[in-house]
Amino acid sequence: MESEKPGIKKHLVSTVKERCRVCYTCVRECPAKAIKISNGQADIIPERCIGCGNCVKVCSQNAKVFRKEIDEVKILTRGDFRVAAIVAPSFPAEFSEIKNHRLLVSLIRKLGFDYVSEVAFGADLVAEEYKKLMGAGNYPPVISSDCPAIVSYIEHYHPDLVDSLAHIVSPMVAMSRAMRSRYGKDLRIVFIGPCIAKKDESVLIDAALTFRELREMIALTGLKPADVVPTEFDPPLGGKGAIFPVSRGLLNTVGVKEDIFERNVIVAEGRIDFQEAIKEFESGQIAQEHLELLCCEGCIMGPGMSPYPFFSSSSRRYRKQASVSDYVINKLENLDHDQWQKDMEEFSSLDLFREFRNRDIRVARPADEEITKVLQKMGKFEPKDHLDCGACGYDSCQDHAIAIIRGLAEHEMCLPYAIEKLHNYVRELNISNEKLANTQEALKQSEKLAGLGQLSAGIAHELNNPLGVITMYSNILKDETTAEDPIRQDLELIVEQAERCKKIVGGLLNFARKNQVNFSDINFINLMEHSISSVISPANVKISLENHVNNPEASLDYDQMAQVFTNLLKNAVEAMPENGGNILIKAIDDAEEITVYIIDNGSGIAKENMGKLFTPFFTTKTIGKGTGLGLPIIYGIVKMHKGSITVKSNADPLKGPSGTTFTITIPRRQAT
Numbered sequence: 001m002e003s004e005k006p007g008i009k010k011h012l013v014s015t016v017k018e019r020c021r022v023c024y025t026c027v028r029e030c031p032a033k034a035i036k037i038s039n040g041q042a043d044i045i046p047e048r049c050i051g052c053g054n055c056v057k058v059c060s061q062n063a064k065v066f067r068k069e070i071d072e073v074k075i076l077t078r079g080d081f082r083v084a085a086i087v088a089p090s091f092p093a094e095f096s097e098i099k100n101h102r103l104l105v106s107l108i109r110k111l112g113f114d115y116v117s118e119v120a121f122g123a124d125l126v127a128e129e130y131k132k133l134m135g136a137g138n139y140p141p142v143i144s145s146d147c148p149a150i151v152s153y154i155e156h157y158h159p160d161l162v163d164s165l166a167h168i169v170s171p172m173v174a175m176s177r178a179m180r181s182r183y184g185k186d187l188r189i190v191f192i193g194p195c196i197a198k199k200d201e202s203v204l205i206d207a208a209l210t211f212r213e214l215r216e217m218i219a220l221t222g223l224k225p226a227d228v229v230p231t232e233f234d235p236p237l238g239g240k241g242a243i244f245p246v247s248r249g250l251l252n253t254v255g256v257k258e259d260i261f262e263r264n265v266i267v268a269e270g271r272i273d274f275q276e277a278i279k280e281f282e283s284g285q286i287a288q289e290h291l292e293l294l295c296c297e298g299c300i301m302g303p304g305m306s307p308y309p310f311f312s313s314s315s316r317r318y319r320k321q322a323s324v325s326d327y328v329i330n331k332l333e334n335l336d337h338d339q340w341q342k343d344m345e346e347f348s349s350l351d352l353f354r355e356f357r358n359r360d361i362r363v364a365r366p367a368d369e370e371i372t373k374v375l376q377k378m379g380k381f382e383p384k385d386h387l388d389c390g391a392c393g394y395d396s397c398q399d400h401a402i403a404i405i406r407g408l409a410e411h412e413m414c415l416p417y418a419i420e421k422l423h424n425y426v427r428e429l430n431i432s433n434e435k436l437a438n439t440q441e442a443l444k445q446s447e448k449l450a451g452l453g454q455l456s457a458g459i460a461h462e463l464n465n466p467l468g469v470i471t472m473y474s475n476i477l478k479d480e481t482t483a484e485d486p487i488r489q490d491l492e493l494i495v496e497q498a499e500r501c502k503k504i505v506g507g508l509l510n511f512a513r514k515n516q517v518n519f520s521d522i523n524f525i526n527l528m529e530h531s532i533s534s535v536i537s538p539a540n541v542k543i544s545l546e547n548h549v550n551n552p553e554a555s556l557d558y559d560q561m562a563q564v565f566t567n568l569l570k571n572a573v574e575a576m577p578e579n580g581g582n583i584l585i586k587a588i589d590d591a592e593e594i595t596v597y598i599i600d601n602g603s604g605i606a607k608e609n610m611g612k613l614f615t616p617f618f619t620t621k622t623i624g625k626g627t628g629l630g631l632p633i634i635y636g637i638v639k640m641h642k643g644s645i646t647v648k649s650n651a652d653p654l655k656g657p658s659g660t661t662f663t664i665t666i667p668r669r670q671a672t
Contacts, residue, residue, distance in 0.1 A: 010067045011046045012200055013056060019063035024413060026055035026064055027393025031271040031295070032153060035393075036408045045408075047361060050152040051197030052295040053303025054271055066196045066303070069207045070217055073190055076206060077112030081188040083206075084115035086175050088193030089123060089238065090245035092327035093300040093320030094211040101327065102230030107218050108192070110228060115183065119193070120238020122175025124344065127241055129168045129352050134264070134290060141290045142166040143281070145354065146244075148197040149295035150274065158278055159358040169202075169354045171244060176204040178236060178347050194245070194302030197295075210304025236343035239335055242328045245299035246321045248292070269294045300324060366405045374401040378417040391415035438646065463505050471498040517557045517640045519670060524594055525552045528585060531565035537573045540580025548588040554668045560637045561666075567630050568598050568662055575602030575660065595665045604651030604658040613647060641666050 020042050027035050027042065034048035035055065042063070044055075055064040076083050085108050091101070098104050108116045126146060133142060145151050145166045154161050169177075176189050191198055191208040199208040209217070248267050266289045268277035274293045280286045296302050300320040375397060380386055386397040392413040394400040403409035412418050478491040525547060532543055565585075572583045586597040605613070614635040638645045643666040650658050 011044065011049070012051050012196060013044050013049055013053065013064060013066050015041070015043055016063050016065055017041050019061045021061050021063070023060075024391065024393035025058050025060075027409075027413075028390065029054040029058045029271060031275055032157065033394075033403065033408065037410050037413055040410075040412075048156070050149045050156065050295075051200060052149040052153075052271070053196040054295075056196065056303045066210070067199060068213055069199065069209060070213050072207045073111075073209060073217070076188050076190065081186070082114045082183065083112065083188040083190060084117060084179050084183065084234075085111075085113040085190050085192055086117050086119050086122075086172065086179065087233075088172070088191070088195070088245065088299065089118060089120040089242045090194050090299045090302070090305075090320075090324065091118075091192075091211070092323040093245070094194065094305055096320070096323040098225050100225075100230055102232055103225040103228060105233055106228035106231045107221075107223060107225065108214070109231065110221055110223055111217055113190070115179070115187075115234040116231075117175065117179060117234045117236070118238045118242070119171050119175045119191070120242040120244065121236045121343065122171035122173070122178060122238075123241025123244040124239050124340075125174045125178065125241075125347060125350065125352060126168055126171050127244075128344070128348075130166065133166060133168070140164070141281075141288060143278075143291045144293055145356070146170045147294050148195070148201040150293045151356065152197065153274075153295070154278065155356060155359040156361050158282055159360040159362075161278065161282055162356045162358050164281070165356050167354050167356070169352050171241065172198060173202050173204055173354070174350070174352055176202070177350055177352070180204075181347065181350060182236070194296075194299050194304040196303050210302075212304055212306050215306055235339075236347070237335070237340060238331075239337075239340045240328070240332065242331055243324065246324050247294075247298040265290045265292060267292045269297045271295065363406060366402055370405055371398060371401045374404050374411075378411055378414045379420060387416060389415065459505075463501070467498055467501050467505065471495065471502065474498060517560065517637075519555045519557060521553060521555055522558050523552045524554045524556075524587070524589075525549060527556070527558060527561060528565065528587060528596070531562050531569060532585070534562070534566050535569040535573060537583075538576075538580060541573055541576050541583065542580075543569065543573075543583045544585070546584060546586040548586070549594065550589060551668075554594055554666070555670060556641060556666065557637075561641070564634045564637050564664070565596070565598070567634055571630065572598060572600040572602060572660070575600060575604070577603060589668070591668075593665050593667055595663065598662045598664075599659065600661075601657060601659040604660055605647070605649040606651045610647070610649065638664060638666070642670060643667060 022037070022040050022042060024037070024042075027033070027037065031052060031054070032048050032050045034045045034050070036043050036045050044064075053066060056066055087108070091104065095101075095104050105116050130144070141164070143150070143154065143161065143164050143166065145168055148170065151165060154165060172191050172193070176191075179189060180187050188206045189204065191205050192211065192214050193208070194211055196210065198205070201208075247269060266277060266286060268274045268291065274295060277286070277291055277293060281289075281291055297317060298321065301317055305320075375381075375386075378397075378401075380397055388396045392400045392409065392415065394403060394409070397414070400409055400414060404411060412421070474491055474494045478488060478495060481488040481491065528545060528547075532545060535543065537543055569583065569585075576583075581601045584597075584599045586599065588595050614632050635645060643664060645665075646663045647660065648663075649660040650656055652658070
């Protein structure tokens with residue numbers, strides 16, 4: 001078998017990683033699934049690649065590239081060898097802007113080729129062999145072997161069908177043998193065409209250029225069609241084989257029709273159709289028909305065709321087909337049929353036989369349990385979860401799971417799975433951001449209160465002594481005056497205000513955390529009920545307790561925590577409008593903590609005051625009604641219990657119901 005040229009170092013198709021955007025289009029378009037996604041990169045697996053070039057055609061980022069052989073061809077044409085260029089019959093579809101094919105022939109000669117011939121004659125020779133094969137009534141149905149990508153696919157992935165391949169060389173190989181038979185065995189041959197797989201098809205070819213590469217070489221010469229004198233192809237000249245590259249070209253060349261009544265030939269083109277035809281042929285569903293298979297939709301759609309604007313984009317298939325048809329019609333009208341017949345007779349004994357071999361690289365299907373495990377990891381637990389959307393590049397979720405097991409794919413290729421994972425990340429990030437913001441706010445508050453606490457402790461210490469003196473002498477003077485003495489009222493006012501100052505100083509000391517926390521085992525629900533009973537509320541204000549605590553036992557400072565809840569409830573009562581309202585105390589717990597929500601539907605706290613709530617001496621009450629130390633003291637007590645306190649409030653009726661919610665979380669036991 002003439003295949004796999006020795007000494008090739010570079011792979012036929014490769015990935016330019018910096019261009020790859022991992023869109024999975026190449027995975028979807030690869031019939032051999034020869035593309036592996038690893039760490040977000042799409043890599044070609046050379047031993048699985050059949051050279052169809054679908055990935056090259058569909059990659060919008062030009063991240064998939066094929067091996068270029070321009071340098072090798074330049075070495076050949078500049079050497080001491082005689083070199084022939086054999087041009088695929090699809091050239092009219094590529095060079096439709098050159099109306100006279102003889103100008104193209106001359107441009108190719110200018111590249112240094114001694115002979116320029118057309119592969120169409122090789123197609124004529126091959127067509128004769130297929131005509132004999134299909135005309136033999138007792139000959140078993142065969143699969144056409146003129147497409148190297150199809151041959152490679154069958155050898156690798158359907159090796160049981162190797163014997164069903166037609167043992168006939170491709171038109172390129174047939175033309176190579178004909179050229180060496182006529183011009184000498186030392187002739188060097190360069191194939192020029194639309195196919196990438198041809199580069200590795202046969203050792204008879206010294207190099208292979210795509211039409212893209214040919215355009216590049218011609219451009220480097222600076223020559224235009226108008227700069228050269230037209231010349232004809234070198235003989236032998238092709239005949240009807242020039243129609244070979246279009247859809248059903250082989251049948252047209254052979255002169256066989258697809259007859260639905262005789263069921264003699266089935267044509268399948270493109271990655272989806274040719275695979276389906278092979279499967280049905282292998283299963284025996286269409287075992288009585290010959291198969292004409294092409295990996296592309298005709299050779300005119302090969303990956304070596306130039307992209308737009310050279311009339312070779314996929315949307316111009318019929319324009320290209322029309323260009324080939326016009327060329328063939330004109331060619332047959334001017335063909336010297338007698339000379340063509342003599343050439344056909346000259347090469348009638350040419351050996352066009354070809355062998356194939358089993359190159360099986362199939363891998364056993366993983367166990368169903370293993371597939372199920374992978375599917376479940378992607379959130380697919382039931383058949384309804386299998387969307388089979390194809391976004392991953394595989395036809396079904398199960399195929400994707402199998403590819404993951406084989407190391408060809410990643411879980412993240414599943415779009416629904418990736419989206420759900422992204423949503424989870426966003427949710428987790430939002431939670432983390434909220435926790436971070438709360439921590440940052442608490443840190444700021446702690447730093448601010450720590451400084452104020454030190455100042456407050458110093459002030460309290462300095463004021464205690466003079467306040468004690470004022471109180472003592474005021475009481476002495478008051479006791480020495482009679483009830484009718486006008487100065488007694490002044491002394492009573494002094495004593496009253498001194499006592500008030502003493503309470504403020506006591507609050508400052510509490511805020512400065514100078515007093516100790518006396519932990520004891522208590523019943524938390526009893527604490528809450530005691531705190532509620534300690535608050536005097538108007539008849540139109542309802543205070544209720546919603547108890548969801550499973551274990552009320554906790555180690556806390558009973559008096560200090562009672563002060564916390566009592567003060568918060570008093571503030572809630574004072575925040576109620578004249579028509580009253582409701583205050584709900586909701587308590588929940590877990591094994592480690594107890595959380596209390598104090599929720600009121602009062603007037604709420606203005607947005608601009610939210611950041612000042614725990615600042616000493618800040619109060620929204622009227623002068624003489626509050627010292628501004630209540631919430632800072634509460635904050636200090638909660639922190640001494642290693643707990644946390646947060647507040648949410650709305651004072652704007654346009655944004656929803658007004659009210660405030662304080663949330664206090666206290667560890668059930670202090671860490672030892």
